[in-house]
Amino acid sequence: xxxxxxxxxxxxxxxxxxxxxxxxxxxxxxxxxxxxxxxxxxxxxxxxxxxxxxxxxxxxxxxxxxxxxxxxxxxxxxxxxxxxxxxxxxxxxxxxxxxxxxxxxxxxxxxxxxxxxxxxxxxxxxxxxxxxxxxxxxxxxxxxxxxxxxxxxxxxxxxxxxxxxxxxxxxxxxxxxxxxxxxxxxxxxxxxxxxxxxxxxxxxxxxxxxxxxxxxxxxxxxxxxxxxxxxxxxxxxxxx
Numbered sequence: 541x542x543x544x545x546x547x548x549x550x551x552x553x554x555x556x557x558x559x560x561x562x563x564x565x566x567x568x569x570x571x572x573x574x575x576x577x578x579x580x581x582x583x584x585x586x587x588x589x590x591x592x593x594x595x596x597x598x599x600x601x602x603x604x605x606x607x608x609x610x611x612x613x614x615x616x617x618x619x620x621x622x623x624x625x626x627x628x629x630x631x632x633x634x635x636x637x638x639x640x641x642x643x644x645x646x647x648x649x650x651x652x653x654x655x656x657x658x659x660x661x662x663x664x665x666x667x668x669x670x671x672x673x674x675x676x677x678x679x680x681x682x683x684x685x686x687x688x689x690x691x692x693x694x695x696x697x698x699x700x701x702x703x704x705x706x707x708x709x710x711x712x713x714x715x716x717x718x719x720x721x722x723x724x725x726x727x728x729x730x731x732x733x734x735x736x737x738x739x740x741x742x743x744x745x746x747x748x749x750x751x752x753x754x755x756x757x758x759x760x761x762x763x764x765x766x767x768x769x770x771x772x773x774x775x776x777x778x779x780x
Contacts, residue, residue, distance in 0.1 A: 575750040576629060577649045578615070582608050582642040582759045582775070600766035602773070605759045606673040606681065611636030611665030613718060615648045616700050617747060621726035622733035623659040626700045627652045636665045636716070641757055657747040659724040661700045666690040666707075667714040670763065670772050677765030685770050688714035696736040723777050744778035754780045 582605065613636050616626035629650040639645040669686040672679040679685075690697060692715075694707030699720045709715030723743040724730045730740050747753060757775035764773050 574649045575651045575654065576617075576747075577752045578629075578647045579752070579754045580639055580641045580645045580647045581754050581756045581780075600764060601677040602761045603676050603679060603763045603765070604673045604761060605642070605670045605763050605772070607669075607671040607684070608641040608757070608759050608772070608775075609669040610639050610641060611667065611716070612639050612647060613637075613663040613665070615663070616661040617652060617657040617749075618659040618661070619655055619657050621658050621724055621729035623661060623700075623722050623724055623730045623735065624733060626659075626661055627657075641759070644754075647755060652749055654749050657749065658726070658743070659722060659730065660743065660747065662721050662723070663699070663718065664721065665716045666719040667709070667716050668772060672763045672770065677770070678768055679763055679765045679770035683770075685772075686714060687711060687771055688717075690717045690719045697739045698734055698736065702734050741774065741777055744776075745780075747779055756780055 630648040
């Protein structure tokens with residue numbers, strides 16, 4: 541499999557931050573009797589296809605991914621729409637754990653307090669990789685494309701403590717900036733609390749603890765081809 545770089549001509553996608561108090565280094569081990577297990581999925585288990593806005597430029601085409609690989613560091617959950625008072629669920633330490641989202645991976649497992657949570661903060665590598673399911677435009681099936689979604693010169697994103705994250709890397713030379721993505725039931729509340737609109741995504745449902753939940757990053761139609769590049773648009777996050 542060949543690997544090519546992609547230029548992120550689209551909006552920033554799903555995303556690591558300064559470590560939250562209580563984080564531990566080293567590999568994450570599943571908690572015995574964990575009250576929360578979060579699985580990953582790249583498409584919904586059921587339901588209709590979510591409509592995407594048509595390209596404004598005829599040079600842009602969209603398609604589906606065959607693989608989407610994210611490097612996970614840690615996850616916090618919050619009962620608040622503005623993502624304040626985050627509770628650490630799990631931490632993989634200083635080395636990101638690669639998660640192939642279309643293979644239903646276990647993303648995180650832990651034992652946070654029971655309750656209803658309206659926001660997640662996911663610390664992850666900003667270097668993403670994907671393989672198109674089909675050949676179209678500038679995208680070639682079976683070819684892995686990687687790209688940096690938070691690059692040198694960017695400093696608008698924050699971590700779970702509200703501290704600035706300084707971007708590194710370029711499209712041609714991706715560097716892991718360890719960004720945080722906030723998924724919340726009320727994006728306006730989180731943005732008012734200090735998150736950047738470009739790192740804040742709408743969460744379509746609450747997360748209940750205890751539970752075994754599947755975090756769906758609906759990637760259908762998210763592969764984008766245009767201007768001589770093949771890249772990735774944001775998915776549509778929800779819990780099932």
